Amino acid sequence: MGLTCWDTKVFAVQYQPSSPLHHTLASESTNENFYTQASHIIQQHLDLIARIEQALVNPDPNRLRSVRGQLIIQAKVTEGFLREQHISSTSLCSSPDVSPVSGQLTKSQVKIYCSLYASSQELGKLVPVLDRSLSRRGELALIRKLPLVSGEHQSDPVLSIAPVQHPYLNKPATPFAIWEANLALQRSRESDGSALPVIGRVSKTAIANYNPPIQPAIASPETALTILANAKQYLSTTQVNFPADHQFTDAQETAASLDRFTYGLDPQEGQTYARFLQLPRTGIFRVLAASAYQRPLNTIWNRLQPNVSQRYPFPALKDAQGSFKPSLALMLVGDRFQMQHSGVDYSFMVDVGNLPLEKLDSQLQAVPSSTRKFFLNYQPPRDLENLQLERRRFLTGKDQNWDHSQVILANATAKLNHTYLVRSLQFQLPEIVLHGQLIPAEKRRYLDALQQTQSSDIIVAFRAVRQRSDGSYTVLWRVLHESSAPQILEL
Numbered sequence: 001m002g003l004t005c006w007d008t009k010v011f012a013v014q015y016q017p018s019s020p021l022h023h024t025l026a027s028e029s030t031n032e033n034f035y036t037q038a039s040h041i042i043q044q045h046l047d048l049i050a051r052i053e054q055a056l057v058n059p060d061p062n063r064l065r066s067v068r069g070q071l072i073i074q075a076k077v078t079e080g081f082l083r084e085q086h087i088s089s090t091s092l093c094s095s096p097d098v099s100p101v102s103g104q105l106t107k108s109q110v111k112i113y114c115s116l117y118a119s120s121q122e123l124g125k126l127v128p129v130l131d132r133s134l135s136r137r138g139e140l141a142l143i144r145k146l147p148l149v150s151g152e153h154q155s156d157p158v159l160s161i162a163p164v165q166h167p168y169l170n171k172p173a174t175p176f177a178i179w180e181a182n183l184a185l186q187r188s189r190e191s192d193g194s195a196l197p198v199i200g201r202v203s204k205t206a207i208a209n210y211n212p213p214i215q216p217a218i219a220s221p222e223t224a225l226t227i228l229a230n231a232k233q234y235l236s237t238t239q240v241n242f243p244a245d246h247q248f249t250d251a252q253e254t255a256a257s258l259d260r261f262t263y264g265l266d267p268q269e270g271q272t273y274a275r276f277l278q279l280p281r282t283g284i285f286r287v288l289a290a291s292a293y294q295r296p297l298n299t300i301w302n303r304l305q306p307n308v309s310q311r312y313p314f315p316a317l318k319d320a321q322g323s324f325k326p327s328l329a330l331m332l333v334g335d336r337f338q339m340q341h342s343g344v345d346y347s348f349m350v351d352v353g354n355l356p357l358e359k360l361d362s363q364l365q366a367v368p369s370s371t372r373k374f375f376l377n378y379q380p381p382r383d384l385e386n387l388q389l390e391r392r393r394f395l396t397g398k399d400q401n402w403d404h405s406q407v408i409l410a411n412a413t414a415k416l417n418h419t420y421l422v423r424s425l426q427f428q429l430p431e432i433v434l435h436g437q438l439i440p441a442e443k444r445r446y447l448d449a450l451q452q453t454q455s456s457d458i459i460v461a462f463r464a465v466r467q468r469s470d471g472s473y474t475v476l477w478r479v480l481h482e483s484s485a486p487q488i489l490e491l
Contacts, residue, residue, distance in 0.1 A: 031106070034085065038112050039246045041078055042235050045119055048074055049228050050251035052126065056220040059175075059300035061137035065146070066169040068130045071123060078120040082113065089117045108241040115238035122231040129224045140216055140300055141173035172299075180297045181207050198388060199344055199429065215303040263288060263312050269466070269474055276357065281479035283315045287414075287464075288472050289332045290340075314340075317424070317458050317479055324428040324454035328477055330462065337420060338411035344384065344488075346391035347424040350375075351412045355419045357463050362481045364459075367421065374408065375459055380425050380486050387427075387488065414473060419463040425486060428454040457483040 048070055055063035085105065086092045093114035105113060137143070146167040147154075153162040239248055265286050270277065273284060293309050295301050314327040329340040339347045352367050364372040381387050393400050394410040412420055430453065459481040466474040 031109070034105075034109055035112075035242055035246055037081055038109075038116060039242060039248070041074075041081055042112075042116060042119075042239070043248055044074060044077070045116075045123070045235055046232070046248065047251045048123075049232050050255070052130075052224075053220070053228060053252075056133060056224055057218050057302055057305060059137065059140050059216055059218060059302055060172045061134055061141050061143050062169040062171070062173045064130055064134045064137055065143070068127070068134065069169075071126060071130070075120060075124060078116060082117055082120075085109075085113060089113075093117055111241045112238050115234045119231045119234040122227055122234065125227050126224060129221055129227070133221065133224075139176075141175045143173060175298070175300045177213065180212055181210055182297060199384060215301045217304045218302045219304055259311070263292065263308055265474065273465070273476060276476060279358075279478065281317075282357075283328075283477050284474065285315050285328065285330070285462075285477060286312070286472055286474050287330050287332055287337065288312075289470075290338075293331065293340075315477065317460060318456060318482070321454055324456075326424070326426045326456040326458060328422075328424075328460060328462070330475070332414060332471065332473070333411065335414055336411040337414050339422065339424060341391070343427055343429050344387045344391065345424075345426045346387070346394055346410065347422055348378075348394045348408045348410055349412045349420055349422045350406075350408065351415070352419050352421055352461075354417055357419060357461055357476055357478050360419075360461050360478065360480055364421070364480065370406065371421065375421060375423055376481070378423065380457070382487060382489050384488055414464065416464050416467050416473070419461055421459065421461050421480075423457070423459045426456050426458075427486075427488065429488075453488055455485045455487070457486050459483075 048067065051063075051070070052067045055067045058064075082089050092110065134143075146169075147165045149167060151164040151166045154165050155162055263286070265284060270284060276282060277284060288308070293307070295307075314329045317326045317328055330337060331340055332338075337349065339345075339349070341347070350371055352371065355366060359366045364375060367375075381390055391410075392398075394408060397407045397409050400407060458479060460477055460479050462475045462477040464473045464475050468474075
């Protein structure tokens with residue numbers, strides 16, 4: 001929590017007779033001082049609005065306490081500036097078209113003055129809303145009593161001199177009952193196929209009877225959103241009244257730009273490869289580390305807020321068929337490219353070297369003969385159990401009994417300017433199979449419909465064209481071949 005104040009300096013000068021030049025210079029200085037102070041306060045208002053919007057959906061109560069204090073400080077700063085410019089904000093803004101105003105403010109300055117006054121009045125309505133939201137956050141994390149701003153001596157049973165504690169809200173509050181088991185080892189074993197969950201039968205879990213804590217769902221109060229929108233509207237419309245050299249930044253736009261820089265593509269990347277992207281069924285995508293899609297352990301997360309995979313979804317390989325959306329769910333696991341699989345989905349991948357995507361066709365004539373034959377002739381199993389065994393073979397490289405001199409894996413070492421072939425088999429299993437549900441007697445007449453499965457079998461190529469300092473890659477991709485949808489018999 002920071003305190004902002006305006007430094008006021010009073011100089012005692014010898015009286016001199018006024019002159020037109022002296023009045024002109026004084027007027028220009030006064031105007032510039034008004035615009036400088038007003039623009040600074042308006043920018044603080046805009047930044048505070050953005051912080052409040054974030055705090056309203058953040059489970060951490062310290063975020064709400066912080067903006068609650070900043071709101072009070074900002075109100076005092078604004079009130080002091082308004083009183084310095086005019087004795088009564090209410091009387092001035094009730095008839096702002098009167099000109100001149102006490103010989104002090106121009107019409108543009110009056111509009112700025114009244115917009116700032118209206119915005120401050122609007123933000124003042126947030127105080128009870130923030131208080132109610134803060135009381136609910138106390139259900140999620142420990143809200144400690146804050147010491148005074150000047151600091152307080154805290155009793156200590158060991159130290160002879162009691163330490164002084166100051167309020168510090170930058171550290172997240174301690175969550176209640178959020179302990180989670182570290183299943184990183186289990187996830188790594190699943191990624192290499194040694195401990196994959198088995199669909200269609202009961203299997204052991206990493207920890208018996210363990211259920212991870214349910215994350216809260218927090219929505220911003222409609223009242224608060226209306227107040228913030230009105231306050232921001234006052235500030236946005238008055239910006240045209242400032243001289244051209246006064247610029248304002250939008251904290252939300254800045255945050256969105258930083259988010260795109262962290263997880264998304266650069267705008268010029270699409271322009272650089274525009275000619276390639278004009279080809280049918282092509283695209284460009286940023287491949288992130290698998291950790292980017294995982295929530296850190298023992299942290300509270302608002303499950304209503306979109307995560308990375310929702311903000312930057314994996315590219316679709318074909319048009320959606322209802323809720324079934326085959327995608328290029330590609331990520332980095334360590335230093336290797338690997339597809340993210342769910343259910344009984346699986347894939348296999350081969351590095352074909354520095355081969356341009358434009359030279360690849362549906363018959364894979366530009367790749368080695370053995371690789372071409374395997375990718376085009378491979379037939380997936382048609383039963384649930386063997387599909388899962390097949391996935392383990394590609395993940396581990398073991399028990400590969402097909403006639404091929406090279407072990408084919410589900411992943412490949414990531415290398416810049418290399419092209420990779422992927423054959424991806426994706427299935428949408430019915431809920432009754434995924435969760436082992438029993439079918440009630442009255443629904444058994446719809447058994448065929450309940451067991452209906454959507455699937456896809458697609459060969460796609462991608463090429464790593466850029467590597468960033470964080471290790472992520474920008475890849476170009478192209479769908480080369482699509483086989484008929486594989487069927488699973490006897491579910």
